[in-house]
Amino acid sequence: MQAVVQTTSPEATEEWAARVGRTCVGGEVVLLVGTLGAGKTCFVRGLARGLGHAERVVKSPTYNVMHGYAGGRLPLDHFDAYFVRDVDEFARTGLFEFLAEGHVAVIEWADRFAGAFGADVLEVRLDVVGETVRRMEFRAMGEHSRARLASLGLPTTEVGS
Numbered sequence: 180m181q182a183v184v185q186t187t188s189p190e191a192t193e194e195w196a197a198r199v200g201r202t203c204v205g206g207e208v209v210l211l212v213g214t215l216g217a218g219k220t221c222f223v224r225g226l227a228r229g230l231g232h233a234e235r236v237v238k239s240p241t242y243n244v245m246h247g248y249a250g251g252r253l254p255l256d257h258f259d260a261y262f263v264r265d266v267d268e269f270a271r272t273g274l275f276e277f278l279a280e281g282h283v284a285v286i287e288w289a290d291r292f293a294g295a296f297g298a299d300v301l302e303v304r305l306d307v308v309g310e311t312v313r314r315m316e317f318r319a320m321g322e323h324s325r326a327r328l329a330s331l332g333l334p335t336t337e338v339g340s
């Protein structure tokens with residue numbers, strides 16, 4: 180299931196991400212795909228807010244693979260896959276145990292490890308359309324993610340249709 184939305188400001192991208200955050204109950208994986216500057220980290224900032232984390236600095240954890248945000252309604256684990264070589268590197272951070280404990284995981288550059296994060300995932304593809312315009316494509320795989328995407332109220336289509 181797929182849905183597309185265009186945003187015209189970082190705040191608007193954050194707001195959609197916050198809505199996604201509010202659909203989480205723990206154990207969700209959000210995959211972020213998009214070039215440098217597309218808005219992946221901006222999305223994480225909104226996601227954190229939607230998970231009940233107070234306003235604070237969210238930046239790419241590029242050089243330490245994972246940055247965990249405790250507290251909030253649900254803990255958030257923020258990953259950057261850019262310099263990760265294999266899935267074991269994710270596993271060693273505790274990613275899968277954290278998910279089982281009810282954390283939410285968000286992974287920048289996730290397309291480098293397509294399929295490694297289970298069958299029920301929400302993928303967000305960000306594309307630069309203009310200086311302040313971004314195209315966001317949501318792709319939900321699995322029942323839980325599909326239901327969450329449907330609850331955002333955007334018009335949805337089936338992938339490939």
Ligand SMILES: Nc1ncnc2c1ncn2[C@@H]1O[C@H](COP(=O)(O)OP(=O)(O)O)[C@@H](O)[C@H]1O
Binds near residue numbers: 213221313
């Ligand atoms: N509509 C928009 N949505 C998200 N970011 C935007 C938008 N318009 C401009 N920007 C800018 O684009 C940049 C996105 O940076 P960032 O989120 O760090 O990207 P990435 O993590 O994908 O490299 C920020 O400087 C942000 O202010």
Ligand SMILES: [Mg+2]
Binds near residue numbers: 219220239287
């Ligand atoms: Mg980033």
